[in-house]
Structures are given as C-alpha cells and as structure tokens.
Amino acid sequence: xxxxxxxxxxxxxxxxxxxxxxxxxxxxxxxxxxxxxxxxxxxxxxxxxxxxxxxxxxxxxxxxxxxxxxxxxxxxxxxxxxxxxxxxxxxxxxxxxxxxxxxxxxxxxxxxxxxxxxxxxxxxxxxxxxxxxxxxxxxxxxxxxxxxxxxxxxxxxxxxxxxxxxxxxxxxxxxxxxxxxxxxxxxxxxxxxxxxxxxxxxxxxx
Amino acid sequence: xxxxxxxxxxxxxxxxxxxxxxxxxxxxxxxxxxxxxxxxxxxxxxxxxxxxxxxxxxxxxxxxxxxxxxxxxxxxxxxxxxxxxxxxxxxxxxxxxxxxxxxxxxxxxxxxxxxxxxxxxxxxxxxxxxxxxxxxxxxxxxxxxxxxxxxxxxxxxxxxxxxxxxxxxxxxxxxxxxxxxxxxxxxxxxxxxxxxxxxxxxxxxx
DNA sequence: GTCTATAATTTGATAGAC
DNA sequence: GTCTATCAAATTATAGAC
Numbered sequence: 001x002x003x004x005x006x007x008x009x010x011x012x013x014x015x016x017x018x019x020x021x022x023x024x025x026x027x028x029x030x031x032x033x034x035x036x037x038x039x040x041x042x043x044x045x046x047x048x049x050x051x052x053x054x055x056x057x058x059x060x061x062x063x064x065x066x067x068x069x070x071x072x073x074x075x076x077x078x079x080x081x082x083x084x085x086x087x088x089x090x091x092x093x094x095x096x097x098x099x100x101x102x103x104x105x106x107x108x109x110x111x112x113x114x115x116x117x118x119x120x121x122x123x124x125x126x127x128x129x130x131x132x133x134x135x136x137x138x139x140x141x142x143x144x145x146x147x148x149x150x151x152x153x154x155x156x157x158x159x160x161x162x163x164x165x166x167x168x169x170x171x172x173x174x175x176x177x178x179x180x181x182x183x184x185x186x187x188x189x190x191x192x193x194x195x196x197x198x199x200x201x202x203x204x205x206x
Numbered sequence: 207x208x209x210x211x212x213x214x215x216x217x218x219x220x221x222x223x224x225x226x227x228x229x230x231x232x233x234x235x236x237x238x239x240x241x242x243x244x245x246x247x248x249x250x251x252x253x254x255x256x257x258x259x260x261x262x263x264x265x266x267x268x269x270x271x272x273x274x275x276x277x278x279x280x281x282x283x284x285x286x287x288x289x290x291x292x293x294x295x296x297x298x299x300x301x302x303x304x305x306x307x308x309x310x311x312x313x314x315x316x317x318x319x320x321x322x323x324x325x326x327x328x329x330x331x332x333x334x335x336x337x338x339x340x341x342x343x344x345x346x347x348x349x350x351x352x353x354x355x356x357x358x359x360x361x362x363x364x365x366x367x368x369x370x371x372x373x374x375x376x377x378x379x380x381x382x383x384x385x386x387x388x389x390x391x392x393x394x395x396x397x398x399x400x401x402x403x404x405x406x407x408x409x410x411x412x
Numbered sequence: 413g414t415c416t417a418t419a420a421t422t423t424g425a426t427a428g429a430c
Numbered sequence: 431g432t433c434t435a436t437c438a439a440a441t442t443a444t445a446g447a448c
Contacts, residue, residue, distance in 0.1 A: 011413080025320070030235030033442060046414055048443060106319060109375055113312060114231065116382040129383065149408070154384075154394065155401045162372035163365050169315055169375055170367070176322040177335065178360075188360065195361045202355070203409035217431080239424060252432055254425060 014040045015050055019061050024103040027110060028058050059122075062111060065104055066123055072097055073130040083138045083148070084201055087160065091197040094164045099189050105168045132157055148204040156204065163196045220246045221256055225267050230309040233316055234264050265328075268317060271310055272329055278303055279336040289344045289354070290407055293366065297403040300370045305395050311374045338363055354410040362410065369402045 018040035022031045033054055037044045051057040076090050098104055112119045123129050139153040167174065167189065174180060180188070224246035228237045239260055243250045257263040282296050304310055318325045329335050345359040373380065373395065380386060386394070 027233055027235060027316075029232060030320075032440090034440095043415065044442080045416080045444080049413075052443090054442070106315060109312060109379065110233070110316065112382070113378045114236075116378045120382050151405075152397070152401065155398060155405075158373055158398070159369050159402070159405060161376070162368040166368035166372040166375070167364055169372070172319045172322045173315065176318070176326055188364075191358070192361060192364070195358065196365070199357075199361075199365060199409050203405050238422090240422095249433065250424080251426080251434080255431075258425090260424070 011040075011042065011046070012050055015042070015047060015057075016061065016064070019057055020065075023058060023061050024107055028054075028114070031058075062107075063122070063126060065101070065107060067127060068101070069097065069104055069108070070123060070130055071127055074128065077130050077132050077135055080134070083135075083142050084205075086135060086138065087200055088197040090160060091164055091200075092193045095189055095193045095196075098165070098168050099186060102168050102171055102185075105165050109169070147206065149206055151204055156200075160196075160200060163192075163199070167192065217246075217248065217252070218256055221248070221253060221263075222267065222270070225263055226271075229264060229267050230313055234320070237264075268313075269328070269332060271307070271313060273333060274307070275303065275310055275314070276329060276336055277333055280334065283336050283338050283341055286340070289348050290411075292341060292344065293406055294403040296366060297370055297406075298399045301395055301399045301402075304371070304374050305392060308374050308377050308391075311371050315375070353412065355412055357410055362406075366402075366406060369398075369405070373398065 015036070018038075019031075019036045021039060022036045026032070026035070031054070033044050033047055036057075037047050040047070047057075051060065072093065076086070076093055079086065079089070081089065120129065135157060136153040139148070139151070139156055142148045143150055171185060175182075175185060221242070224244075225237075225242045227245060228242045232238070232241070237260070239250050239253055242263075243253050246253070253263075257266065278299065282292070282299055285292065285295070287295065326335065341363060342359040345354070345357070345362055348354045349356055377391060381388075381391060
C-alpha cells in the first residue's frame with residue numbers, strides 16, 4: 001500500500017470549526033467570510049485558498065453535519081427489533097447524538113426551508129434520507145395484533161420525532177426563559193431519553 | 207369624535223405582505239430589500255420611504271408575528287381550568303392559531319437563536335412572554351391528589367409544546383418527504399388537535 | 413501556505429425630478 | 431407618493447509578493 005502523503009490539516013480544521021460556529025449563529029446568508037477568518041485566526045485570502053467560495057464552504061459544513069445525523073437515524077429506523085424496543089432505541093440514540101451537537105436540528109430545518117428540493121437531492125445523492133416505513137408497518141401490525149391501542153401510525157411517528165427533536169430547536173428559548181445553563185439543559189435531555197420512551201409506551205399500550 | 211383621515215394603506219400593506227414572505231424564506235440577514243420591493247411590485251426607494259431601513263421593517267414584521275402568537279398562548283396558560291381541559295384547550299387553540307401562519311415557529315426560533323436576550327427584552331416590553339407556572343402547578347397538584355401518574359412537570363410541558371409546535375417547524379421536510387400538499391398537511395394538523403390531547407391524557411391518567 | 417493590497421460585486425440607503 | 435439615477439458601505443473574491 002502506497003504511503004499516503006499526510007497533508008497538514010490543522011489550518012483546514014481550524015477553518016471548518018470556525019465556519020461551523022459562524023454558520024450556526026448567523027445562517028448561510030448572515031455568515032460573513034471575515035468573521036469566519038477572524039474566528040479561525042487567519043485572513044480572508046487564506047479562506048478562499050482552502051475553499052474557493054462561501055457556498056462551497058457552507059456545503060462542506062452542511063454535508064458534514066448531515067453526515068453525522070442521518071445515517072445513524074437510518075440505522076435505527078431500519079433495525080428489525082420489536083416496536084417498543086425501537087421506540088426506546090430511537091429516544092436513547094437520537095437524543096444522545098444531538099446532545100453532542102445541539103445546533104443541528106435548527107440548522108438542518110433552516111436549510112430545508114430555504115430549498116426543500118435541493119436539500120432532498122443533496123442528501124439522497126450522498127447518503128439517503130431515513131425512511132420510517134418499517135416503523136410505520138410495525139405500528140400497524142401491533143394494532144392488528146391488539147397489543148397497542150388504535151392510533152394513526154403517522155401521528156405516532158410525529159409524536160416520537162417531536163418529543164425527541166423539538167427541545168433542541170427550542171434550546172435557546174429554554175435557556176433564557178427557564179434560566180438554565182448548559183449543564184442543566186444536558187441533564188434534562190439525559191432524563192428525557194427514558195422519560196419520552198416511557199411516556200409514549202404508557203400512552204399506547206393496552 | 208374627530209374624523210380620522212384615512213391614509214391609503216394599500217401600498218404599505220403590499221410591502222408588509224411582501225416583506226413577510228421574503229423574511230420567512232430568507233431570514234433577516236438573507237432577505238434582500240430588492241426582493242421585497244420586487245414582490246411588492248414597487249422599487250427600493252419607495253420601500254425606504256415607508257420604512258426607513260431594513261431593521262425597522264423586520265421589527266415591524268416580527269412584532270406583528272409575535273403579537274398574534276404570544277398573547278393567545280398566555281391566555282391559555284393563565285386560564286384557571288382543570289388540567290385535562292387546559293391540555294385539550296392548548297392543543298386545540300395552539301394548532302389552530304399556527305395553522306393560519308405555519309411559518310411562525312421557525313421564524314420565531316431563528317430570531318431567538320440570533321439574539322436570545324434581545325428577543326426576551328423586545329417581547330417582554332411589548333406584550334409579556336407566556337409563563338407556564340400555573341400549568342406546572344396544576345400538574346403537581348394532580349400528582350399529589352393521585353389522579354395522574356408521577357411525572358416531571360417540566361418534561362410533561364416539553365412534551366405538550368413539542369407535539370403541538372414541532373410539526374410546523376418540520377413542515378417543509380414533511381411536505382417534500384411524505385409528498386404532501388398544503389391541504390393534506392392542514393388535514394393532518396386538524397386531526398392532531400384531538401390526537402395529541404388524547405395521547406397525553408392516555409399516557410398520564412391512572 | 414500565508415500574507416497585504418485591491419479589485420469586483422452586491423446591497424442598503426439617499427437625492428432629486430415628477 | 432412614486433420613480434430614476436446614484437452614492438456609500440459592506441462583502442466576496444482575486445492578484446501578486448514572500
């Protein structure tokens with residue numbers, strides 16, 4: 001195997017970290033290349049040396065963010081385990097994944113809002129969007145078996161997604177309104193892993 | 207009573223409608239005055255004649271949006287009715303209010319994310335932010351009375367807010383991914399008014 | 413690879429005629 | 431009130447030296 005020339009990535013990594021922060025705070029349009037350069041401790045010219053333009057830089061950041069989110073959700077949705085276990089795993093894993101990058105949901109929903117078709121094209125081309133079909137089927141089967149109450153599978157899916165994702169979208173509001181710090185928010189979300197799963201199962205089980 | 211000189215509002219209204227659309231799609235920073243002028247069918251100069259600058263125009267749009275949302279949520283949270291009824295009223299009223307302006311949640315959360323302290327100051331100065339204290343107290347009382355299961359009041363509040371608000375944040379994703387049109391989305395949200403309330407009550411009642 | 417200096421473009425805002 | 435023309439400032443992007 002040929003020896004791979006190890007390009008020095010320290011500057012590129014500094015840029016990506018800085019860009020991530022600025023894009024999260026300001027969004028694609030609000031972000032300023034100067035701010036990214038400042039936060040990376042370099043100048044604008046070097047930014048353009050590494051990434052030809054702003055759009056390309058944003059795409060790298062966005063696909064990187066999407067890449068650490070969607071494939072893992074897909075895995076949960078595609079795992080063939082009993083319904084209750086799938087619910088528990090989704091709450092546990094999803095909240096854990098996002099807790100490491102709480103900005104992700106709002107960031108992603110904004111990009112979808114800006115260009116829904118473009119988003120789906122980008123994601124499907126690169127990694128495939130998580131499909132909840134198996135989850136919906138499992139719900140219908142359990143209803144037919146009579147092990148859970150009659151409920152619209154789509155509504156139940158929305159409930160699950162809502163309760164796992166929404167608190168992260170609302171995080172800035174929760175922090176300022178409930179006067180929480182990062183530690184306290186993290187603790188509430190940790191608690192939520194078990195609470196949401198139990199809340200759902202309590203509601204649907206017969 | 208003196209006769210009020212009726213200023214012609216048709217142009218101003220066209221501007222406000224156009225600005226709302228552009229700010230929703232692009233956000234405060236992404237919005238272009240030219241785009242707003244185009245959508246209103248006028249030119250930039252006239253835009254500046256009606257609203258001195260972009261920030262002022264955005265503030266009008268934002269406070270208008272907030273004004274049709276927060277006071278009504280306050281009323282629900284402050285109404286002294288039994289817990290289950292409050293849950294039912296919240297689902298019914300909140301989903302109904304937002305259905306008329308589905309863009310509101312994402313719009314508001316973005317502004318909070320951009321400047322949390324500034325947001326609270328603006329809202330509290332103008333109309334007061336909805337306080338869920340009464341709701342939280344009612345939950346604790348019902349737990350003590352033994353009429354509902356033991357549950358963290360904060361987590362239950364988060365569940366309620368999540369399930370009512372999140373689908374609107376995720377609307378662009380739902381439309382493109384589930385291939386829904388506006389009518390179908392509206393129907394699902396209508397169904398949700400009753401479904402979410404029942405889902406919650408089923409989960410907590412003993 | 414990294415910088416300084418500057419070009420090129422976009423965009424918010426104003427002046428002044430009608 | 432509304433427009434055309436233009437300015438001033440901000441911002442992306444490049445040229446060229448080291």
